[in-house]
Amino acid sequence: MARPSVAEQRRSEIAAGTVKCLQLHGFAGTTLTRIAEVCDMSRGHVRHYMGNRDALLIAAAKEFFEGDPEVPQDGLENLDEIVDYYFGDTFTDPNEENTAVRAFLDASQQLPAIREVVRRFYVGQRDIIAHAIEAENPTCSEVVVAETAHALMTFALGNAFFSDVDADLARGDMPKAIVEQILSRVR
Numbered sequence: 766m767a768r769p770s771v772a773e774q775r776r777s778e779i780a781a782g783t784v785k786c787l788q789l790h791g792f793a794g795t796t797l798t799r800i801a802e803v804c805d806m807s808r809g810h811v812r813h814y815m816g817n818r819d820a821l822l823i824a825a826a827k828e829f830f831e832g833d834p835e836v837p838q839d840g841l842e843n844l845d846e847i848v849d850y851y852f853g854d855t856f857t858d859p860n861e862e863n864t865a866v867r868a869f870l871d872a873s874q875q876l877p878a879i880r881e882v883v884r885r886f887y888v889g890q891r892d893i894i895a896h897a898i899e900a901e902n903p904t905c906s907e908v909v910v911a912e913t914a915h916a917l918m919t920f921a922l923g924n925a926f927f928s929d930v931d932a933d934l935a936r937g938d939m940p941k942a943i944v945e946q947i948l949s950r951v952r
Contacts, residue, residue, distance in 0.1 A: 775814045776824065779804055783825035787868035788861045795822070795868070819876055826869050826879045830886040844897050844948060851921035852941040857928045867926070891918045898951050905951050916947050 782804035786795045789803075797818055801808040815821040850856060873880035895914035898905060924940045 772814060775806075775810070777828070779806070779811055779815050779821065780825040780828040783821055784829055784865050787825070787872075788864045792822075792868045792871035797821070819878075822872055822876060823878045823882070826872070826882045829865060829869065830882050842897075844894075844901055844952075847894055847897055847917070848941060848944055848948070851917070852924065852944060856921065857925050859929045863925060863928075887918065887922070891915060894918060898948075902951050909951060913947060913951050917944055920944055920947070 779800065783795065783800050786800045786803045790799060795818075797808050797811055800821065801811045804811065811821070815824060869879060869883060873883050891914050894917050895910050898910045898913055920940065920943065
């Protein structure tokens with residue numbers, strides 16, 4: 766009887782190690798050697814299972830953005846839950862996940878495949894917001910729904926990135942209050 770393949774498990778471990786490496790060293794400092802060290806594997810094993818650095822980063826981005834159960838893909842039920850999530854500590858705290866997001870954004874400037882993964886994720890998040898707006902106000906025009914969803918997503922992302930510079934201001938009541946004002950036109 767043949768031994769079961771460990772390839773899928775190894776690829777998942779290497780993708781997770783790549784994210785960890787991005788968190789520790791950023792995009793520029795994430796090398797195959799460092800990824801191998803984080804994964805406690807040889808550089809040759811990493812290349813065997815994942816290919817070159819670009820292929821590895823793309824696979825890690827897909828797993829990070831498409832397979833992260835902590836990020837609401839469509840689990841938020843209404844605008845209040847959405848606002849609480851996007852302007853709460855989980856989304857705005859300077860944490861390892863946000864560090865990885867910024868590293869993937871850096872990578873997306875050089876790797877169009879990562880840019881597409883990131884774009885799909887955030888467009889999907891914007892669509893979740895738009896559906897929640899439509900559910901609360903079905904008579905709202907498509908243009909206003911689209912503009913409002915885009916404004917909320919843009920403000921949430923800016924606020925999250927700003928938290929690295931001034932965490933107290935980003936976590937304060939002001940960003941959430943501004944978003945509530947934006948949402949008041951559709952409520």
